[in-house]
């Protein structure tokens with residue numbers, strides 16, 4: 001095996017939502033994962049406020065870069081590239097990270113890689129379980145997305161099989177937490193209450209699971225309404241709402257559909273393993289049920305540790321390192337933040353320019 | 367010394383290099399929606415025109431607004447990160463002060479930029495180097511009495527001629543003026559403000575009402 005020192009050393013910057021993430025990886029080895037979150041500032045609003053997030057990114061960026069480099073024990077001059085989330089995400093928030101990454105790459109004389117947030121969520125698993133199998137089947141679930149993706153090459157070929165047609169899975173957790181007066185964000189607190197509840201207590205609907213429904217798409221809007229209605233009926237009747245049972249039954253409905261469809265996609269496509277990523281992948285019941293169902297179906301499950309599932313800079317660095325390793329074209333200095341970057345574009349390669357020429361113009365360490 | 371100046375607090379993406387004696391290169395592009403795309407290429411061209419390298423820069427001066435936030439942050443984040451990578455100081459300059467400096471007036475006047483939402487960012491000046499009031503954000507009609515009698519510069523003044531009858535150029539800030547002002551103040555031993563944004567407004571954020579009841583009544 002090659003000396004790990006030969007593997008690309010990449011710093012990754014992530015600002016698509018409310019986490020300012022800066023990670024450092026060498027090939028598929030995690031060296032640092034520094035995150036500054038503005039989640040507390042959003043809590044009283046019951047959701048992420050874009051302007052609050054953008055302001056927090058600007059303040060947190062430089063200290064978080066410094067922390068990541070220190071944690072990694074590397075010098076900026078030794079980096080082989082700077083990767084950044086170019087999209088999708090909140091436009092103003094993305095722009096802060098893209099501006100920082102460009103300035104850093106330019107000043108250091110390093111190539112810049114604008115990468116896709118969703119592909120990064122998949123690629124981060126290389127830091128946990130080694131190189132991704134090809135193809136990789138991935139279930140991405142968070143507050144912003146719920147997708148089933150099949151990737152033959154994470155740097156160039158990501159194919160969407162299905163996605164939510166209404167709410168993202170994480171959004172449904174937030175909304176039900178609000179109905180139950182449990183605060184924001186909803187995922188962790190529902191998970192906690194659900195552990196003490198009965199997941200079979202209430203039979204909530206499983207969206208888009210009929211024989212004629214699209215096999216890989218998701219819908220959580222009907223479930224959300226059904227749960228709210230059930231709670232309101234209890235309240236209207238003057239009865240106490242069994243919060244733990246509601247949380248457990250609601251959560252079961254979500255993770256039942258997610259895992260069922262993901263396992264089916266693996267079987268249909270002949271893929272013998274499943275990767276789950278995104279913030280909802282931190283949910284303990286999703287992890288447990290996915291494990292059971294994958295085992296029963298002879299599928300190997302790969303789920304990174306919770307901290308790597310939520311948004312972070314290490315995942316961006318992981319994909320950036322893969323871009324370098326596979327000689328993908330770097331991005332241009334006029335790289336845009338693209339709030340709706342399609343999932344089919346794992347990175348944003350530069351066009352006419354020769355990036356080596358650009359970075360060779362005598363900046364710090366080129 | 368080699369001072370790199372940049373400002374993205376108005377529709378202009380503007381950059382300049384100052385060598386301690388005067389501005390040696392500068393450029394401005396007006397495109398309110400593409401600050402993020404335009405700034406780095408503009409810096410790259412500026413340096414190559416001047417025959418300089420970013421590594422030669424000994425300090426950075428950046429407009430801290432007030433200005434529309436999304437664009438404003440592009441300049442500040444870029445300046446902050448250059449400062450980190452190069453290990454050089456980053457100085458803040460109030461964008462209205464740089465506009466005032468470029469106006470080159472020896473009499474009392476007003477600087478007003480477009481704050482969108484039918485408001486202006488503005489401040490009063492005794493002359494081009496002396497600001498009298500903190501930058502503020504207001505509806506033009508609400509400040510009409512205070513500004514009608516004096517000359518005014520900036521896009522905010524030009525946009526509301528009824529309120530600013532004596533409005534004239536410059537319309538947008540230039541990094542060349544910002545660089546000269548910063549160089550002058552630094553040479554005089556003045557401390558420049560930290561490179562932190564002047565937002566002047568709290569973030570727009572609605573506290574959601576309680577969830578919408580779904581049960582039909």
Ligand SMILES: [Zn+2]
Nearest residue numbers: 121142278311
């Ligand atoms: Zn995410």
